[in-house]
Amino acid sequence: MGGKMKGKCFLCNKTFSKAGMTKHLKACIKESGETKLFHIMIEGLHDPEYWLHIEISADAILGDLDQFLRDIWLECCGHLSKFTINRESYSEEDMNFQLNRVLKPGMEFYHIYDFGSSTELRLRVVSEREGKIGEEGVRILARNELPLITCGCGKNAKWVCTECIYEGEGWLCDECAKEHECGEEMLLPVVNSPRVGVCGYNGGKYGN
Ligand SMILES: [Zn+2]
Ligand SMILES: [Zn+2]
Ligand SMILES: [Zn+2]
Ligand SMILES: [Zn+2]
Numbered sequence: 781m782g783g784k785m786k787g788k789c790f791l792c793n794k795t796f797s798k799a800g801m802t803k804h805l806k807a808c809i810k811e812s813g814e815t816k817l818f819h820i821m822i823e824g825l826h827d828p829e830y831w832l833h834i835e836i837s838a839d840a841i842l843g844d845l846d847q848f849l850r851d852i853w854l855e856c857c858g859h860l861s862k863f864t865i866n867r868e869s870y871s872e873e874d875m876n877f878q879l880n881r882v883l884k885p886g887m888e889f890y891h892i893y894d895f896g897s898s899t900e901l902r903l904r905v906v907s908e909r910e911g912k913i914g915e916e917g918v919r920i921l922a923r924n925e926l927p928l929i930t931c932g933c934g935k936n937a938k939w940v941c942t943e944c945i946y947e948g949e950g951w952l953c954d955e956c957a958k959e960h961e962c963g964e965e966m967l968l969p970v971v972n973s974p975r976v977g978v979c980g981y982n983g984g985k986y987g988n
């Protein structure tokens with residue numbers, strides 16, 4: 781699987797490398813306010829080419845963060861999920877903890893969605909600050925660009941076969957998708973998520 785690691789800053793619309801984005805955001809975030817916010821960087825544990833920077837209210841609960849992750853990257857059919865923070869597990873019934881109580885700057889933690897065909901994420905609290913946030917309590921600061929994955933014929937892949945993906949294959953352009961031996965019902969759209977091609981995942985609320 782190829783793909784650049786570049787992404788877009790949602791505040792200024794400029795493009796930066798994954799490595800340069802954290803530094804850029806420090807300079808790009810300017811407005812201040814009275815709400816304590818956490819800046820969190822999120823990436824696919826096994827697919828680090830998918831990454832996000834978000835700001836979330838420190839008063840938000842783990843369940844809010846879980847819902848955001850489902851909305852942007854994960855939700856296919858209501859699988860269970862959990863966070864692991866400091867070796868403690870927080871599954872559905874424990875997700876009413878406020879982030880303030882369980883997170884600190886510099887801390888790394890993990891999220892898993894679906895205990896069968898899992899998608900695992902690594903999260904890191906980059907910093908905290910006093911700022912403003914909309915009613916949703918979370919905003920996207922930056923996101924990777926859709927990785928360019930090519931079909932065997934050289935065109936951009938639009939589809940992925942849920943069978944062949946396990947061998948690292950099955951990335952298909954529109955034409956090759958029609959002739960794919962596993963059948964069109966096995967195909968899912970190529971979307972900008974570490975859950976691409978898994979279970980019934982066909983994209984999140986926030987698009988690509
Ligand atoms: Zn910017
Ligand atoms: Zn599913
Ligand atoms: Zn296939
Ligand atoms: Zn093709």
